[in-house]
Amino acid sequence: MRVSEFYNLNRNQGTLDFVDVDTVKDVPVYIDPSTIRHLTDDWGKECIRMLTTFFDSVLDAVRHKDKSRSTYLLGNLGEPNETHLGISKGASAGRGFGKWMSSEFASKLAQSQAAKSGLIEDLEDTAFFIDKVGKDVISDVTTNIIRGPLIAYTHQMALAFDMPLINGVDSGPVWNPQSMKWENGLTDLLLPDGKKLLLVPKAIVRHDLHLSQSDYYRNHLVPRLQSEEEADPRSRLVTVLKSGKRKVYRREIEEKYGRKKPDVRRETLERPDVYRHFKEIKSRVAPDVMSHADLSAASDTPPPDYRELLQAILDTPVGNADANRYHARVEALLTALFYPSLIMPEMEHEIHQGRKRIDITYTNHAKGGFFDFLIRHKVPVQYIFVECKNYGHEVANPELDQLSSRFSPLRGKFGILACRSFKDKDRFLARCRDTSLDRRGFVVALDDDDMSRLVDDVTAAINWTPPATPPKQPEVPPRIEDYPLLRERYRLLVS
Structure with missing residues (x-):
């Protein structure tokens, strides 16, 4: 049963600002931190401050080999079932999500050449350079970090639509960007079927991350590899066209260099300027927001009439x-x-x-x-x-x-x-x-x-x-x- 149905809002997804999730099942969309970074209102700025201060703290702890600090920061992350976003989680984001983040993720981040070289600056960069990190993990971590603003947003929507908030509910860990610490407390929350619910603005969810690995590989890394091979007189990948032009086809690049995550990571570390240029371009382009049609398809709801x-x-x-x-x-x-x-x-x-x-x-x-x-x-x-x-x-x-x-x-x-x-x-x-x-x-x-x-x-x-x-x-x-x-x-x- 969807939130709109459970609370008898007489609304559908098109007339609601939040994702009208099922109170039991998940909707296959994800929170994208890059989308949040393009918000200019006070709510968005608060989320950006939380994302920035948290991940800067993590990187600082990792670079200073402060294991207790990184364990504290990452160990307070849990699987955020309150949003009902995403799909069934794998082992890394399942019941042991916090433990995995504070041990394996922290270890991989500490060993990452991309982190040491400064290529990893933001949370979403880890999807390119850390194994087992994809849009689902990025979304879950982001949800944890901005839990405070999501609680405030849920209060705003509950007040607007007269949805009853339950007093004295455990907030879960909330990041404090001033003290740089996690804080727990009691708050008012929606509890459909007795389970905590956090509402999420539909403007910050997507099917995929704005920093798309496929986009980076196809439109940035591969063209660089092609140009390098075409400029190399010894390259065996070159086909000489009738016009005399030297041409290297994409399939040849994929066969030689590979296209899996470790392959992309390896070649990027040798050409860090390619990734930095990619991020610069993406930072200037506002992420596409999911349309009414996209949201209707994802949530299996009708478009607005x-x-x-x-x-x-x-x-x-x-x-x-x-x-x-x-x-x-x-x-x-x-x-x-x-x-x-x-x-x-x-x-x-x-x-x-x-x-x-x-x-x-x-x-x-x-x-x-x-x-x-x-x-x-x-x-x-x-x-x-x-x-x-x-x-x-x-x-x-x-x-x-x-x-x-x-x-x-x-x-x-x-x-x-x-x-x-x-x-x-x-x-x-x-x-x-x-x-x-x-x-x-x-x-x-x-x-x-x-x-x-x-x-x-x-x-x-x-x-x-x-x-x-x-x-x-x-x-x-x-x-x-x-x-x-x-x-x-x-x-x-x-x-």
């Missing part, structure tokens, strides 16, 4: 009595529509020491499309704010001023005002433009008709197919994250 989510909003009676229902339904639709650009929705987010609240606050994680366009045009948009007004009367200046008063250069200066309808939409859009020209921020107003337009645009992008007869000027496929309506409204604010 945007029409159904829209209809729920349209069917909501206007008025204060149904304000909370309207708020929740708007969040469900926007969370599905704007993923993966906007993530980690926080409901009733307090600012100014609780004196003000924001209905919905999203973290801007856009790597393309409209919300990335705002970043590139220097609009402060670390967070995107949404205010929901289920009014039966006209939305006017007070509501506009309420939203713009939540803006700041640090939090963000772009928001969406969701409402049911306007008596004079053009007049209100002009008010939004006035707010922009007064440098009080950018407010895009969306009524029910606009929500329908958003759904139409996203649906059209999903269903787009190239024409049977290609035109003279090839059509550019629409992208889900472009949101043409938002671009139009933004242009009105700045024109």
